[in-house]
Amino acid sequence: xxxxxxxxxxxxxxxxxxxxxxxxxxxxxxxxxxxxxxxxxxxxxxxxxxxxxxxxxxxxxxxxxxxxxxxxxxxxxxxxxxxxxxxxxxxxxxxxxxxxxxxxxxxxxxxxxxxxxxxxxxxxxxxxxxxxxxxxxxxxxxxxxxxxxxxxxxxxxxxxxxxxxxxxxxxxxxxxxxxxxxxxxxxxxxxxxxxxxxxxxxxxxxxxxxxxxxxxxxxxxxxxxxxxxxxxxxxxxxxxxxxxxxxxxxxxxxxxxxxxxxxxxxxxxxxxxxxxxxxxxxxxxxxxxxxxxxxxxxxxxxxxxxxxxxxxxxxxxxxxxxxxxxxxxxxxxxxxxxxxxxxxxxxxxxxxxxxxxxxxxxxxxxxxxxxxxxxxxxxxxxxxxxxxxxxxxxx
Amino acid sequence: xxxxxxxxxxxxxxxxxxxxxxxxxxxxxxxxxxxxxxxxxxxxxxxxxxxxxxxxxxxxxxxxxxxxxxxxxxxxxxxxxxxxxxxxxxxxxxxxxxxxxxxxxxxxxxxxxxxxxxxxxxxxxxxxxxxxxxxxxxxxxxxxxxxxxxxxxxxxxxxxxxxxxxxxxxxxxxxxxxxxxxxxxxxxxxxxxxxxxxxxxxxxxxxxxxxxxxxxxxxxxxxxxxxxxxxxxxxxxxxxxxxxxxxxxxxxxxxxxxxxxxxxxxxxxxxxxxxxxxxxxxxxxxxxxxxxxxxxxxxxxxxxxxxxx
Numbered sequence: 241x242x243x244x245x246x247x248x249x250x251x252x253x254x255x256x257x258x259x260x261x262x263x264x265x266x267x268x269x270x271x272x273x274x275x276x277x278x279x280x281x282x283x284x285x286x287x288x289x290x291x292x293x294x295x296x297x298x299x300x301x302x303x304x305x306x307x308x309x310x311x312x313x314x315x316x317x318x319x320x321x322x323x324x325x326x327x328x329x330x331x332x333x334x335x336x337x338x339x340x341x342x343x344x345x346x347x348x349x350x351x352x353x354x355x356x357x358x359x360x361x362x363x364x365x366x367x368x369x370x371x372x373x374x375x376x377x378x379x380x381x382x383x384x385x386x387x388x389x390x391x392x393x394x395x396x397x398x399x400x401x402x403x404x405x406x407x408x409x410x411x412x413x414x415x416x417x418x419x420x421x422x423x424x425x426x427x428x429x430x431x432x433x434x435x436x437x438x439x440x441x442x443x444x445x446x447x448x449x450x451x452x453x454x455x456x457x458x459x460x461x462x463x464x465x466x467x468x469x470x471x472x473x474x475x476x477x478x479x480x481x482x483x484x485x486x487x488x489x490x491x492x493x494x495x496x497x498x499x500x501x502x503x504x505x506x507x508x509x510x511x512x513x514x515x516x517x518x519x520x521x522x523x524x525x526x527x528x529x530x531x532x533x534x535x536x537x538x539x540x541x542x543x544x545x546x547x548x549x550x551x552x553x554x555x556x557x558x559x560x561x562x563x564x565x566x567x568x569x570x571x572x573x574x575x576x577x578x579x580x581x582x583x584x585x586x587x588x589x590x591x592x593x594x595x596x597x598x599x600x601x602x603x604x605x606x607x608x609x610x611x612x613x614x615x616x617x618x619x620x621x622x623x624x625x626x627x628x629x630x631x632x633x634x635x
Numbered sequence: 636x637x638x639x640x641x642x643x644x645x646x647x648x649x650x651x652x653x654x655x656x657x658x659x660x661x662x663x664x665x666x667x668x669x670x671x672x673x674x675x676x677x678x679x680x681x682x683x684x685x686x687x688x689x690x691x692x693x694x695x696x697x698x699x700x701x702x703x704x705x706x707x708x709x710x711x712x713x714x715x716x717x718x719x720x721x722x723x724x725x726x727x728x729x730x731x732x733x734x735x736x737x738x739x740x741x742x743x744x745x746x747x748x749x750x751x752x753x754x755x756x757x758x759x760x761x762x763x764x765x766x767x768x769x770x771x772x773x774x775x776x777x778x779x780x781x782x783x784x785x786x787x788x789x790x791x792x793x794x795x796x797x798x799x800x801x802x803x804x805x806x807x808x809x810x811x812x813x814x815x816x817x818x819x820x821x822x823x824x825x826x827x828x829x830x831x832x833x834x835x836x837x838x839x840x841x842x843x844x845x846x847x848x849x850x851x852x853x854x855x856x857x858x859x860x861x862x863x864x865x866x867x868x869x870x871x872x873x874x875x876x877x878x879x880x881x882x883x884x885x886x887x888x889x890x891x892x893x894x895x896x897x898x899x900x901x902x903x904x905x906x907x908x909x910x911x912x913x914x915x916x917x918x919x920x921x922x923x924x925x926x927x928x929x930x931x932x933x934x935x936x937x938x939x940x941x942x943x944x
Binding site: 469470471473474475476477478479480632633634635 | 687690691692693694711712715716718720722724725726727728729740743744745
């Protein structure tokens with residue numbers, strides 16, 4: 241083209257493809273563009289590979305629906321060799337991990353209400369005497385049946401083990417007792433959920449999972465949204481402090497969370513007839529604490545993430561283990577120790593204990609102080625990280 | 636504190652790196668109270684970075700200074716309270732109404748009666764009738780007026796405006812500058828970055844920055860005199876061809892098209908005069924000696940800065 245120098249030359253019109261080929265070309269254009277953008281977003285790229293691998297490893301090894309080594313307390317009024325042999329036999333099933341010796345029935349109740357044990361083996365004071373007399377004394381196995389799946393295996397194993405438990409003890413003059421049926425009976429008390437209904441376990445758990453999901457999402461976007469919309473720069477130039485921004489962003493969702501909690505509770509009691517045995521006040525107060533804990537986690541993600549997609553992915557990355565390692569879907573004590581420790585670091589784990597205990601067992605605040613403390617500590621750590629992570633300048 | 640001092644901005648040797656790139660290089664400036672300081676320079680020259688350092692949004696890597704007597708490194712909180720910063724893009728909440736935006740600002744600055752302050756601002760801006768419209772629905776000119784209104788709502792002593800009139804129509808630009816002058820007469824100091832020459836000419840003093848370095852600073856006559864540029868105005872046919880020829884001539888430092896005329900200038904007066912004589916002798920174009928305009932000077936500065944790169 242011979243145009244004057246200094247003037248832009250007229251661009252020659254390039255040849256175009258046929259109509260169908262153009263459509264394909266347009267698709268390719270979009271495809272290539274999206275792929276380039278995806279590749280530029282490093283953390284997203286890492287998560288594409290990371291999420292499946294980590295989750296597979298985590299859950300493949302962690303999930304076990306037939307939990308063993310369940311925390312158990314023994315309440316015995318009889319220290320005879322026979323009683324000890326019985327306890328030994330139960331322990332040998334691998335299902336019972338005897339962690340406590342209860343000093344009385346009140347003590348045993350407290351251990352169950354505060355979720356320290358899932359079973360109490362109660363041997364009445366004159367157990368061996370009654371046994372020798374052939375009176376078929378009863379051995380009481382109290383199971384916390386709020387999670388029926390977690391306890392059913394252990395109960396079955398206990399009934400099985402009891403049959404042969406005393407074979408070695410019942411020799412000599414007592415050999416006649418070791419004939420057919422065991423000379424005692426095991427009575428199982430499925431406390432809090434005598435019919436073993438799964439929904440009694442699931443519905444309170446759902447309150448926790450639903451709140452985790454929604455609360456995380458609300459705040460996870462809150463800071464990245466300001467950055468992406470360009471309002472962050474002006475906000476930073478104003479005399480407002482990181483703590484004020486954080487609390488101001490979290491507070492509205494506490495109200496939202498309270499509304500959600502009430503909705504779920506009402507629906508739960510109307511449709512699923514799940515009772516609230518304990519105090520509604522304790523439940524509400526601790527649920528609010530849980531809501532704040534999740535909102536602070538979401539907010540922390542928001543200060544770490546560069547864009548809303550990343551914030552979303554972090555939320556998801558946090559939500560999945562919360563579902564699977566907290567004891568919501570699978571028995572907590574069925575997991576290997578490392579998975580239990582991971583679970584202990586998740587707010588949902590503690591909240592599930594709280595919500596199930598208050599709703600089904602009637603635990604009070606004192607029983608749940610440890611879990612409440614964990615939630616509070618979690619909130620504090622998340623908020624501190626968020627405030628420290630929050631960049632007050634654009635440096 | 637010396638909020639009442641006569642110097643509103645006093646910074647010395649500000650330097651800022653982004654990675655290995657020196658974005659602002661040894662920037663020194665003083666702005667007197669009540670003055671309108673124009674801030675000019677090509678895109679990417681470091682204007683926004685400098686403004687951000689002035690209002691505490693960026694920490695300089697070296698250098699020091701005060702805004703309104705407050706240390707820009709240590710007293711960011713005080714600076715944020717008394718400095719109004721208008722960002723380049725619209726940074727109010729698009730999904731809040733105009734009134735809600737103003738009330739938000741009033742509360743963040745801790746005003747005693749935020750609703751009243753917002754109402755007063757609405758009246759001043761002439762936006763009472765549209766107070767309940769979403770800010771995102773406003774046209775460009777109104778958005779910018781609203782942003783300025785939000786900036787001055789808490790009663791700042793210093794305004795930092797980053798290209799406030801980019802993309803705004805000429806009438807709205809004019810109104811905007813009338814407002815800025817009105818504010819300055821009330822004692823407000825204004826530092827405003829712009830690409831428009833007519834706006835630069837309405838400033839009391841000008842600073843010109845390129846590649847992060849301050850190349851010129853002062854009143855308009857001072858800057859023009861300091862450039863030491865001999866300028867001719869050329870008219871006639873075929874100016875585009877002539878322009879590309881002149882750019883290659885030794886002694887010619889600046890060639891720029893202004894409407895139907897060509898501005899040609901050089902810092903070596905004798906060499907430039909020889910070029911002018913030779914071309915005017917051809918008789919094709921009319922050559923006329925003229926005072927350099929501010930824009931001539933800036934184009935020359937920009938060309939020189941570009942040559943440094």
